[in-house]
Amino acid sequence: MKAALPLRVALVGPRETAYGDDPDREHREEMRRSYAEICRDAVALGSDYTLSREFLGIEYLAATLRRAGHHVRIFSAADEGLDDAQLVGRLAEFAPAIAGLSLLYDLQLPSALTAAAELKRIRPDTFVLFGGPLASAISELLLENFPFIDAVVEGEGETAMARLAEAIAAGGDLGTVPSLVRRQDSGIARSSRAAPADLDTLPHPSRDVIAGLRERGLPVPSAYLTTSRGCKAFCTFCTVPNVVRGMGEATYRMRDPRDVVDEMEACVRDLGVTRFYMADDNFLGYGEASNRRMIAFADEILRRGLAIRFHAECRVDSLVPETLVRLREAGFDQILFGLESGSTKTLKRWAKGQTVAENEAAMALARQLRLDVMPSIILLDWESGLDEVEDTIGFIERTQLWRSSQPLWLVNKLKVHCGTAAARRHDKVRGKPVLPHLDPADAASRARWCAAATCQKTPIDNPHVAAFWSALNGEANRWSVLVDEILPPLLKTLRDRARHEDGTALDRIRRIAAYRRGIGGALAELMRCLVDAAAEREAYGRPPASLEACARSAVAAFEERHFPSGIDAWVTPIRDRPVSARPLPAARSRVAVG
Numbered sequence: 001m002k003a004a005l006p007l008r009v010a011l012v013g014p015r016e017t018a019y020g021d022d023p024d025r026e027h028r029e030e031m032r033r034s035y036a037e038i039c040r041d042a043v044a045l046g047s048d049y050t051l052s053r054e055f056l057g058i059e060y061l062a063a064t065l066r067r068a069g070h071h072v073r074i075f076s077a078a079d080e081g082l083d084d085a086q087l088v089g090r091l092a093e094f095a096p097a098i099a100g101l102s103l104l105y106d107l108q109l110p111s112a113l114t115a116a117a118e119l120k121r122i123r124p125d126t127f128v129l130f131g132g133p134l135a136s137a138i139s140e141l142l143l144e145n146f147p148f149i150d151a152v153v154e155g156e157g158e159t160a161m162a163r164l165a166e167a168i169a170a171g172g173d174l175g176t177v178p179s180l181v182r183r184q185d186s187g188i189a190r191s192s193r194a195a196p197a198d199l200d201t202l203p204h205p206s207r208d209v210i211a212g213l214r215e216r217g218l219p220v221p222s223a224y225l226t227t228s229r230g231c232k233a234f235c236t237f238c239t240v241p242n243v244v245r246g247m248g249e250a251t252y253r254m255r256d257p258r259d260v261v262d263e264m265e266a267c268v269r270d271l272g273v274t275r276f277y278m279a280d281d282n283f284l285g286y287g288e289a290s291n292r293r294m295i296a297f298a299d300e301i302l303r304r305g306l307a308i309r310f311h312a313e314c315r316v317d318s319l320v321p322e323t324l325v326r327l328r329e330a331g332f333d334q335i336l337f338g339l340e341s342g343s344t345k346t347l348k349r350w351a352k353g354q355t356v357a358e359n360e361a362a363m364a365l366a367r368q369l370r371l372d373v374m375p376s377i378i379l380l381d382w383e384s385g386l387d388e389v390e391d392t393i394g395f396i397e398r399t400q401l402w403r404s405s406q407p408l409w410l411v412n413k414l415k416v417h418c419g420t421a422a423a424r425r426h427d428k429v430r431g432k433p434v435l436p437h438l439d440p441a442d443a444a445s446r447a448r449w450c451a452a453a454t455c456q457k458t459p460i461d462n463p464h465v466a467a468f469w470s471a472l473n474g475e476a477n478r479w480s481v482l483v484d485e486i487l488p489p490l491l492k493t494l495r496d497r498a499r500h501e502d503g504t505a506l507d508r509i510r511r512i513a514a515y516r517r518g519i520g521g522a523l524a525e526l527m528r529c530l531v532d533a534a535a536e537r538e539a540y541g542r543p544p545a546s547l548e549a550c551a552r553s554a555v556a557a558f559e560e561r562h563f564p565s566g567i568d569a570w571v572t573p574i575r576d577r578p579v580s581a582r583p584l585p586a587a588r589s590r591v592a593v594g
């Protein structure tokens with residue numbers, strides 16, 4: 001195929017969709033409906049706030065292709081509020097020569113396949129390309145099953161996309177494009193991977209998503225940014241090792257700190273962004289060279305007087321106290337450690353390469369520096385024993401990790417991602433997933449296939465752990481809907497009223513704030529109460545039992561302290577008309593026990 005220059009290239013960040021039989025998602029939907037009914041006259045749910053999720057990978061590709069003279073448009077379905085039909089409509093209207101769909105997560109797969117299938121049907125000349133960590137992990141599976149996908153880029157995309165656009169524009173041989181997997185008469189063909197990109201020669205990412213949010217008058221909480229790429233570790237559950245596979249010395253690469261600060265300065269100046277979310281896999285890096293770079297980075301921010309704040313993620317074994325102090329001065333205020341677990345056994349099984357003692361020392365240092373610590377704990381996986389869960393809960397208690405601004409992140413079960421060592425182990429122990437019959441043209445059939453191919457179901461082996469998880473996760477889901485989706489708009493309504501009314505609204509705002517602050521402590525108590533109950537049954541050889549009632553009464557006691565008359569009485573007085581009393585929606589058991 002040959003296309004006129006400049007090529008029209010669409011880069012798509014597909015929206016996430018819940019898998020139909022995902023019990024957590026179903027439960028959250030049910031909770032959301034219940035609360036929305038309670039609050040329907042009091043607040044306009046979700047109508048006035050949004051959260052930006054930038055697809056940095058796509059933004060780098062856009063900048064690279066634009067530098068080569070191509071006409072590129074980014075379609076971020078979530079940020080633009082596009083459902084699948086609307087996305088396809090926009091894509092068809094743009095009429096791209098290449099449509100590149102980026103798959104970070106399994107939840108994006110059904111929507112990406114729907115968009116690709118429809119676009120190919122409407123515009124068969126479009127070259128449909130998939131890329132990103134998930135597509136890299138299941139490239140052959142995608143090409144074998146979905147004829148509307150022309151090729152998949154594995155690993156980093158900048159070089160491959162630029163060369164693909166060149167080849168298509170010239171009507172040349174796609175066999176010369178690196179990192180490309182495609183169908184041929186003889187079967188699936190894979191070209192060798194492109195050399196790792198020199199990060200200092202890449203253009204700064206195109207910030208179309210943020211510009212779009214600003215145009216629509218929506219808030220922009222932060223800009224995503226990378227100062228390095230890759231990671232030298234091989235944690236079994238992580239998708240990064242597959243992305244950097246075969247890169248040798250270039251597995252971890254760093255950018256010139258002055259160029260990073262140039263990019264930040266441009267974001268402040270052009271987009272009004274003052275908060276940054278560093279998307280590096282290990283921000284602090286490795287060894288002396290990384291340490292010098294971090295100090296230079298902090299010094300450059302301070303020298304230019306940039307009033308910014310930033311979040312970053314790193315391994316606990318990369319901390320250097322003096323460097324952290326300097327970074328703190330430069331605006332580093334929130335850290336996400338890859339703690340993962342408080343159990344030595346679990347850390348070893350996941351090949352984390354760090355100890356519980358290192359985790360504790362990292363937490364102590366972060367507290368000393370008054371960094372907000374985001375809890376990156378994976379409480380359990382499908383193989384966890386109750387002893388491992390107890391160890392991790394003990395760690396959460398000792399380090400007071402529940403004091404974080406996001407305590408509900410502690411309720412986290414390991415997701416087995418495609419292409420990881422954890423997925424290979426799961427396949428070995430439980431057998432490869434049996435994929436259902438697929439009709440590639442049928443959306444429902446595709447969704448069933450996606451759920452099986454991306455390992456959505458990993459039931460917990462130990463029934464006592466399963467009972468613990470079911471009860472804990474039910475209450476956490478309930479809290480999560482309240483905290484993430486109900487309280488923010490409710491608070492906004494109350495704040496508006498507080499400006500015009502007496503102190504009633506202000507008093508309620510204070511009570512909500514106290515309730516939210518209390519959730520971390522209540523969650524820690526709930527974990528302890530449930531794990532002790534499960535451990536007692538296991539220790540005495542009793543069969544596992546549902547712990548839902550135990551969880552509900554613990555949470556009810558906590559909520560009564562804040563809202564003695566229940567949530568209805570709390571919401572009703574701010575309505576314009578009275579409503580019938582309605583009990584709190586209950587958490588629901590989702591794991592068969594016994």
Ligand code: SF4
Pocket residue numbers: 231232233234235238239240241281282315338
């Ligand atoms: S340290 Fe983090 S980025 Fe690196 S492999 Fe482990 S989980 Fe992945």
